[in-house]
Amino acid sequence: MHWHDEIETELQQMKRELKRSTNWNLDHSSDPNIEGLENVLKKLNHLTGLQGVKNEVNTLINFLKIQQLRQKKGLNVMSLTLHSVFCGSPGTGKTTVARMMGEIYRELGILSKGHLVETDRSGLVAGYLGQTAIKVDRLVESALDGVLFIDEAYALAPEGSGNDFGQEAIDTLLKRMEDYRDRLVVIVAGYSNEMSRFINTNPGLQSRFNKYFYFEDYQPEELVSIFEGICQQNDFKLLKESRKHLLAKFSELYIHRDDKFGNGRLVRNIFDQVIEKQANRLVKLPRVDRDKMMVILAEDIPD
Incomplete structure (x- = not known):
């Protein structure tokens, strides 16, 4: 060759x-x-x-x-x-x-x-x-x-x-x-x-x-949408006033976020806190029906 x-x-x-x-x-x-x-x-x-x-x-x-x-x-x-x-x-x-x-x-x-x-x-x-x-x-x-x-x-x-x-x-x-x-x-x-x-x-x-x-990090409105999705999956309803309080909370957290901002994980943690607060509120009522167990009030949103 x-x-x-x-x-x-x-x-x-x-x-x-x-x-x-x-x-x-x-x-x-x-x-x-x-x-x-x-x-x-x-x-x-x-x-x-x-x-x-x-x-x-x-x-x-x-x-x-x-x-x-x-x-x-x-x-x-x-x-x-x-x-x-x-x-x-x-x-x-x-x-x-x-x-x-x-x-x-x-x-x-x-x-x-x-x-x-x-x-x-x-x-x-x-x-x-x-x-x-x-x-x-x-x-x-x-x-x-x-x-x-x-x-x-x-x-x-x-x-x-x-x-x-x-x-x-x-x-x-x-x-x-x-x-x-x-x-x-x-x-x-x-x-x-x-x-x-x-x-x-x-x-x-x-x-x-x-x-x-x-x-990118989720915007406050997007965080609320994720929260509403979790509510829908678990048979909860977010009232208009409750949504307003939640949006204010996410806006505050977003403004002061650092590199450890949890995004979707943060939403899940807050959802768990909301459900705990709702449970503490419901057990004090004389009667709890199906609708009351589903509704999330403004007072259920943690400070």
Whole structure:
């Protein structure tokens, strides 16, 4: 074989490897399940707030559809990455949307299962040398053909940690993401600033995680809507005056929020407090009927 033949062979091999690495999730995809996809999108659109995230998800879906169509028509497809970074405070729906992303990839025919495996540093990092890689491998295996969701992922690379087993978890995860590039989607989540620092600590993370979704804090009116949704699910009614008091409370909490603002979790905690106050009020009444048990009064809203 002449030297120019050897070069041509190497170039063809490089092209095959590049195509396989950039389009792994389209090579094995099947036809989209349009009805199933629409059902997932309905659930996504029914979530309170998150308009920016909803727009980004719809844009990604449209992009993937067109890439699949281009591939069927024999056209070149664009490089794409499904591994994502979810940035936002606790209680903003990151886990819920991550679960829906798995369902979306399943309905698009990109992932065969689309299930969600949720973990954090404690699920990935062991206390002894060599054990961390084993924990990561087990989690990755359980998430194959679905989504691995790592909450507070920045804890894997704490600031000023020096030698830390978290680095072993990162290195093992990056290796497995390459090994199973056509069977695994990884979503890492946490506070925006912390996640930016985390991704920038490692060139491997930067190359694999370049798609960001930003989950904004819920506005006071949105917090009230979430509260009303919980009421509806549990057979409670929020009166007009009660709603006014609740909106004032959420507005005050929103104005003075910090990076630990609980968003949806905060709403759930306040709902629990409201129901407790309502119970204390009801037990003092001589007679309690069905309507009284359902109604939330202004005095039931905690100060």
